[in-house]
Amino acid sequence: MTEQPIHLRIRRQDRPDSAPYWQEFAIPGRSDHNIVSLLMALRENPVTVSGQRVDPVVWEHNCMEEVCGACALLINGVPRPSCSALVAELEQPIRLEPLPKFPVVRDLLVDRRRIDQGLKQVKAWIKIDGVWDTHEGAPRIGPSEWAANYLYSRCMSCGCCMAACPQFGTDSDFLGPAPLAQVRLMNAHPTGRYDKTERLHAIMADGGLSDCGNAQNCVRVCPKEIPLTTAIGELGRQTTVQLLKDIFGPR
Amino acid sequence: MSKPNVIVIGGGLGGLWATLRIAHAGFPVELFSLFEVKRSHSVCAQGGINAVLDSKGQHDSIRQHIIDTVKGGEYLANQPPVKAMCEDAPGLIRTFERMGVTFSRTSEGLLDQRLFGGVKNKRTCFAGASTGQQLLYGVDQQVRRLESEDKVVKHEWWEFLSLLLDADGVCRGIVAMDLKSLEVRAFAADAIVVASGGMGQLYAPKSTTSTNSTGAAASRCYRQGAWMANAEFFQFHPTAMMGHDKNRLMSEAARGEGGRIWVPKTPGDRRPPKTIPESERFYFLEEFFPAYGNTVARDEAARAIWTVTRQMGLGIGGDGGDRVYLDLTHLDAAFIGARLGAILEIYRKFAGVDPMTEPMEIFPAAHYGMGGLWVDFERSADGGIQPDSPRNHATNIPGLYACGECDYAYHGANRLGANSLLSASYSGRIAGESVVSYLKGLASDGASLAPEIPQAEVARQQAINADLMRADGADTPYLIQKELGALMTAKVGVVRSNPELESAVGELQVLRDRLRNARLGESSTWSNQSLAFARQLGDMIELAGVVARGALARDECRGAHYKPAFRIPIPEGKFAGDPEFETYRARWHANNAQWLKTTIAEHTEDGPRLSYQEVDLSVYPPTEPRDYR
Ligand SMILES: Cc1cc2nc3c(=O)[nH]c(=O)nc-3n(C[C@H](O)[C@H](O)[C@H](O)COP(=O)(O)OP(=O)(O)OC[C@H]3O[C@@H](n4cnc5c(N)ncnc54)[C@H](O)[C@@H]3O)c2cc1C
Ligand code: SF4
Ligand code: SF4
Ligand code: FES
Numbered sequence: 001m002t003e004q005p006i007h008l009r010i011r012r013q014d015r016p017d018s019a020p021y022w023q024e025f026a027i028p029g030r031s032d033h034n035i036v037s038l039l040m041a042l043r044e045n046p047v048t049v050s051g052q053r054v055d056p057v058v059w060e061h062n063c064m065e066e067v068c069g070a071c072a073l074l075i076n077g078v079p080r081p082s083c084s085a086l087v088a089e090l091e092q093p094i095r096l097e098p099l100p101k102f103p104v105v106r107d108l109l110v111d112r113r114r115i116d117q118g119l120k121q122v123k124a125w126i127k128i129d130g131v132w133d134t135h136e137g138a139p140r141i142g143p144s145e146w147a148a149n150y151l152y153s154r155c156m157s158c159g160c161c162m163a164a165c166p167q168f169g170t171d172s173d174f175l176g177p178a179p180l181a182q183v184r185l186m187n188a189h190p191t192g193r194y195d196k197t198e199r200l201h202a203i204m205a206d207g208g209l210s211d212c213g214n215a216q217n218c219v220r221v222c223p224k225e226i227p228l229t230t231a232i233g234e235l236g237r238q239t240t241v242q243l244l245k246d247i248f249g250p251r
Numbered sequence: 252m253s254k255p256n257v258i259v260i261g262g263g264l265g266g267l268w269a270t271l272r273i274a275h276a277g278f279p280v281e282l283f284s285l286f287e288v289k290r291s292h293s294v295c296a297q298g299g300i301n302a303v304l305d306s307k308g309q310h311d312s313i314r315q316h317i318i319d320t321v322k323g324g325e326y327l328a329n330q331p332p333v334k335a336m337c338e339d340a341p342g343l344i345r346t347f348e349r350m351g352v353t354f355s356r357t358s359e360g361l362l363d364q365r366l367f368g369g370v371k372n373k374r375t376c377f378a379g380a381s382t383g384q385q386l387l388y389g390v391d392q393q394v395r396r397l398e399s400e401d402k403v404v405k406h407e408w409w410e411f412l413s414l415l416l417d418a419d420g421v422c423r424g425i426v427a428m429d430l431k432s433l434e435v436r437a438f439a440a441d442a443i444v445v446a447s448g449g450m451g452q453l454y455a456p457k458s459t460t461s462t463n464s465t466g467a468a469a470s471r472c473y474r475q476g477a478w479m480a481n482a483e484f485f486q487f488h489p490t491a492m493m494g495h496d497k498n499r500l501m502s503e504a505a506r507g508e509g510g511r512i513w514v515p516k517t518p519g520d521r522r523p524p525k526t527i528p529e530s531e532r533f534y535f536l537e538e539f540f541p542a543y544g545n546t547v548a549r550d551e552a553a554r555a556i557w558t559v560t561r562q563m564g565l566g567i568g569g570d571g572g573d574r575v576y577l578d579l580t581h582l583d584a585a586f587i588g589a590r591l592g593a594i595l596e597i598y599r600k601f602a603g604v605d606p607m608t609e610p611m612e613i614f615p616a617a618h619y620g621m622g623g624l625w626v627d628f629e630r631s632a633d634g635g636i637q638p639d640s641p642r643n644h645a646t647n648i649p650g651l652y653a654c655g656e657c658d659y660a661y662h663g664a665n666r667l668g669a670n671s672l673l674s675a676s677y678s679g680r681i682a683g684e685s686v687v688s689y690l691k692g693l694a695s696d697g698a699s700l701a702p703e704i705p706q707a708e709v710a711r712q713q714a715i716n717a718d719l720m721r722a723d724g725a726d727t728p729y730l731i732q733k734e735l736g737a738l739m740t741a742k743v744g745v746v747r748s749n750p751e752l753e754s755a756v757g758e759l760q761v762l763r764d765r766l767r768n769a770r771l772g773e774s775s776t777w778s779n780q781s782l783a784f785a786r787q788l789g790d791m792i793e794l795a796g797v798v799a800r801g802a803l804a805r806d807e808c809r810g811a812h813y814k815p816a817f818r819i820p821i822p823e824g825k826f827a828g829d830p831e832f833e834t835y836r837a838r839w840h841a842n843n844a845q846w847l848k849t850t851i852a853e854h855t856e857d858g859p860r861l862s863y864q865e866v867d868l869s870v871y872p873p874t875e876p877r878d879y880r
């Protein structure tokens with residue numbers, strides 16, 4: 001593999017409240033580079049195509065194995081993790097922008113705390129008595145049920161699905177697909193189901209499930225292939241049942 | 252006096268477990284992390300976590316888990332903590348299970364277990380191919396719940412810079428930096444737990460770890476008086492796939508299923524691998540180890556690759572030709588697809604090349620720092636550790652605790668696959684219990700920290716920032732880190748020699764001087780990542796010095812530390828009773844008497860001062876040399 005200049009157009013922003021601007025770079029690299037390794041090469045010598053020395057580009061990355069979820073960007077207009085985006089697959093010049101819908105901190109770094117807030121809102125956890133051993137064996141979960149749950153447990157809060165969702169955004173209080181899918185996961189757990197009602201009420205409130213317009217953008221971009229719309233569908237049935245219970249039945 | 256509070260540094264498995272344990276005991280916890288805790292390096296682990304559940308009809312026993320761990324670490328681990336860890340492992344798994352971790356299941360709906368490197372029994376619990384991620388999320392969710400109950404406060408995107416020690420040398424808080432505003436601030440606490448993870452980045456990019464596994468936080472504690480132990484022991488994984496950013500792990504399974512490792516016989520042969528005829532390929536593992544061939548143990552494979560690339564000059568690829576081929580292309584595609592699907596996928600995804608049609612390029616990569624901050628333990632009457640003793644996981648600085656990969660205990664954990672997730676989780680919980688006991692024992696009229704101390708320390712840290720911002724030398728920190736990684740990989744790597752280690756110590760000094768004059772290349776006071784990185788790099792160079800000095804001093808071969816000049820080979824064809832074998836046995840005992848010790852490094856201005864400490868061998872003493880013939 002020989003080195004060739006790789007063209008990058010990067011949208012930059014110095015501060016959360018300052019105006020964005022574009023810069024263009026040509027970095028010698030090979031086609032087995034990914035976007036994270038290119039940005040690493042760039043920070044060693046951040047000079048634009050017009051020869052101007054600029055500040056190194058700020059972005060977030062950790063694992064470089066597509067499992068920590070930190071490095072998601074808008075790459076050629078598509079939200080995706082940058083560590084698994086190979087240069088060879090991308091049309092040049094490669095356009096890098098911060099993940100939309102989340103406040104920009106600087107350059108390509110965004111603040112995704114809203115995902116975390118969403119997880120709190122829907123109580124995405126199993127209530128346990130304490131972190132000591134209770135000497136109880138594990139509750140049984142059959143292999144097919146396990147397989148369905150496992151899909152959802154891989155969500156790495158990268159935010160790609162939220163970035164792609166037309167209903168999620170700074171002006172809307174929609175929770176977004178990722179926290180919703182966690183409700184599906186927690187409600188299916190043998191202990192987690194004890195708090196099912198509470199979680200369902202959380203997503204029946206404003207900003208909850210009914211804000212989803214079913215545009216299906218989220219599933220298309222999820223790098224972990226999490227069946228978000230399937231979860232949303234299942235939750236729709238669960239909330240309907242819950243609604244009837246709320247009206248007629250005992251809780 | 253208000254309720255004592257605790258600071259935990261690090262939100263990987265170790266830090267989150269400690270946080271949970273302390274918060275559940277009713278003490279407020281402030282948790283610091285460089286980024287959102289669920290992005291911690293712990294998510295990278297795929298393989299699994301060990302616990303003897305004996306669910307496979309193999310009569311597996313906790314005793315055997317202890318022995319495997321002790322032997323895996325070539326007797327360097329203090330045995331009471333190892334015993335206690337192995338005994339607690341099943342309970343830990345049950346607790347994870349209750350948290351909702353999606354462990355893989357058998358057809359009966361029970362926890363499944365599989366076989367993992369270095370052991371004979373199926374003892375490894377796993378969650379698909381993402382065990383670390385699932386375990387971390389289990390504890391992360393619990394911490395989020397406590398956070399919503401105001402029992403835990405998270406400071407994400409805050410970097411720990413230094414400890415606040417009072418006049419008696421007791422740890423009373425920390426100084427940390429907001430990575431966005433670069434504000435430097437002091438935080439008081441009655442006890443501190445460091446759980447800052449490993450230091451694989453000393454070898455970057457030839458490391459399998461996340462970019463944040465720099466060891467900088469542990470190095471900062473070391474500089475302030477905490478001891479480092481066994482830093483020279485670094486595990487290298489033989490088959491990592493190359494990358495510009497890092498090396499990704501290629502599971503041992505690729506060799507197990509029939510993968511062959513080779514290089515072209517002619518140095519510098521640039522032909523595409525598929526066009527090189529069989530007769531011109533050197534299948535060196537098969538030649539060096541006729542009995543085991545490609546499935547030879549991790550250490551041996553890593554050393555053989557080293558010999559072929561570094562000493563024989565036969566490596567392929569750029570960068571001085573340091574890679575070899577791991578070839579699966581001769582195998583049946585359907586078989587390989589079914590057995591190795593997950594790892595083939597990783598290679599395809601990250602190298603853009605299909606390992607079914609092209610041989611993979613691999614290299615032994617730095618994987619796990621087995622040394623770290625020294626921590627204490629209190630032995631119990633039954634030979635384990637005393638529950639709730641405030642000594643467990645305490646560093647030598649009063650009030651400072653360490654757990655997870657940044658501490659040195661449970662040595663051998665990672666030479667036995669799937670033991671490090673266990674040790675990170677277990678040690679986190681124990682450190683948490685220990686801190687709770689420490690807090691309960693604190694005198695209620697505990698003198699508070701004189702205000703001058705945090706003020707002075709904040710000012711000192713701000714001055715370091717200002718100096719770095721002003722410096723205008725020739726190198727950028729990123730270039731210096733590249734050189735650090737190359738130096739460590741070349742001279743403090745898989746195979747070591749004293750002349751090379753000595754030269755490494757000298758070169759590290761040069762890197763340190765160059766860093767002092769480096770140029771950040773930016774002066775922004777908002778989210779200046781170069782500044783944070785330059786600071787970490789200084790601490791990494793310091794730590795690299797401890798690794799190199801420790802390796803230089805240790806004239807023997809033990810586990811991950813290998814110096815051929817001091818090898819004591821088993822005489823070929825000789826067995827117990829033969830005079831040659833008895834001479835060997837005597838040398839083995841003599842070597843143990845000198846070197847079966849914990850290396851302790853203490854910081855001084857002139858570099859680390861080394862001393863050695865006895866290992867507690869009370870559970871399973873080494874009486875006979877290992878002999879696997
Ligand atoms: C590729 C790979 C695969 C692995 N697979 C396995 C496996 O299958 N089984 C197994 O048992 N082990 C495995 N391991 C090892 C295991 O993953 C680690 O040993 C373990 O996860 C370490 O956990 P930890 O909590 O100590 O640290 P980490 O998870 O690394 O967490 C460190 C934390 O410290 C924080 N931090 C660091 N410095 C600072 C600072 N200055 N200020 C504030 N916060 C700071 C970070 O933000 C982070 O939250 C693997 C390792 C690698 C590299
Ligand atoms: S299906 Fe719902 S959650 Fe998904 S993108 Fe569309 S609106 Fe958003
Ligand atoms: S659901 Fe998928 S896209 Fe959305 S945050 Fe999780 S991993 Fe990312
Ligand atoms: S760096 Fe972790 S997902 Fe890309």
